[in-house]
Amino acid sequence: MEKARSRSPALCLLLGAGLTLATVTRADSLIQGCFGCHGPEGISAAGSMPNIAGLNFRYFYAAMQAFRKDRRNGTIMGRIAKGYRTSQLQRMALYFGNRPWTGTRGEFDPEMAQRGSELHAQYCEKCHKQNGRFQDRETPPLAGQAKGYLLHQMSDYRIAATVMPQPPLMQERLEKLSDADLRALSEFYASNPEADAQAPPRSAADR
Numbered sequence: 001m002e003k004a005r006s007r008s009p010a011l012c013l014l015l016g017a018g019l020t021l022a023t024v025t026r027a028d029s030l031i032q033g034c035f036g037c038h039g040p041e042g043i044s045a046a047g048s049m050p051n052i053a054g055l056n057f058r059y060f061y062a063a064m065q066a067f068r069k070d071r072r073n074g075t076i077m078g079r080i081a082k083g084y085r086t087s088q089l090q091r092m093a094l095y096f097g098n099r100p101w102t103g104t105r106g107e108f109d110p111e112m113a114q115r116g117s118e119l120h121a122q123y124c125e126k127c128h129k130q131n132g133r134f135q136d137r138e139t140p141p142l143a144g145q146a147k148g149y150l151l152h153q154m155s156d157y158r159i160a161a162t163v164m165p166q167p168p169l170m171q172e173r174l175e176k177l178s179d180a181d182l183r184a185l186s187e188f189y190a191s192n193p194e195a196d197a198q199a200p201p202r203s204a205a206d207r
């Protein structure tokens, strides 16, 4: 229970309501249903499916609610999220969110990743700090996230008309980028530049 000190108020509230981590195990059928697409334990093996293990607990929960209420675009997650009650989404968030981010270092093109690194520094590092490794309750990690998934998400976010809640500043910046720029950025995040860094990937204050 070494993480108890840094638990967020929301998490404490859930735990206080009798929902303990012990009640959410991998045998839980709720969780099993996610592995088929998101990989065993939520660590994706397919480039088009996001890793979900270790996403910030609150980001995870907000994403599921956004899918459920059609406030976030998706090919499949809208339908999936609608099949669950709030308490079930909370259990999922507890299970996947209560562990370190397990971003992977995938194959990448070094030249494109270099170009992506420059674009990232200019347009994205302000929020997606630590070369995209940072995450908090609002900001998902990019470094080590599945490459195809990120590329798809960036293309979606770039279109203003698409239903994607996002900070206006991000939209403005993405609009300036070409398809080739987005590919370069996805190669950069696949290179997971700070994978070996010692620093914890998210701020303790936010857990």
Ligand code: HEC
Binding pocket: 030, 031, 033, 034, 035, 036, 037, 038, 048, 049, 050, 051, 052, 055, 060, 063, 064, 073, 074, 075, 076, 077, 078, 080, 092, 140
């Ligand atoms: C049939 C395949 C499939 C299944 C099953 C599935 N997902 Fe997903 N998930 C996706 C896809 C594809 C996306 C990208 C958004 C979209 O297109 O709907 C996604 C996106 C997500 C995201 C957003 C990740 C991010 O970085 O913002 C979360 C969170 C998530 N899924 C959680 C779950 C959970 C929890 C379950 C189990 C209840 C689950 N998914 C089951 C395919 C699936």
Ligand code: HEC
Binding pocket: 050, 120, 123, 124, 125, 126, 127, 128, 138, 139, 140, 141, 142, 145, 150, 153, 154, 165, 166, 167, 169, 170, 173, 174, 185
């Ligand atoms: C003003 C802060 C800000 C800036 C600048 C910004 N982002 Fe984001 N980004 C966010 C936030 C906040 C989210 C989460 C949105 C949500 O709630 O769904 C996000 C989400 C994303 C996602 C979705 C990840 C996932 O797991 O689904 C991608 C991809 C992304 N940003 C890429 C970029 C890129 C590339 C740039 C630079 C061109 C950029 N962002 C600039 C704040 C920012």
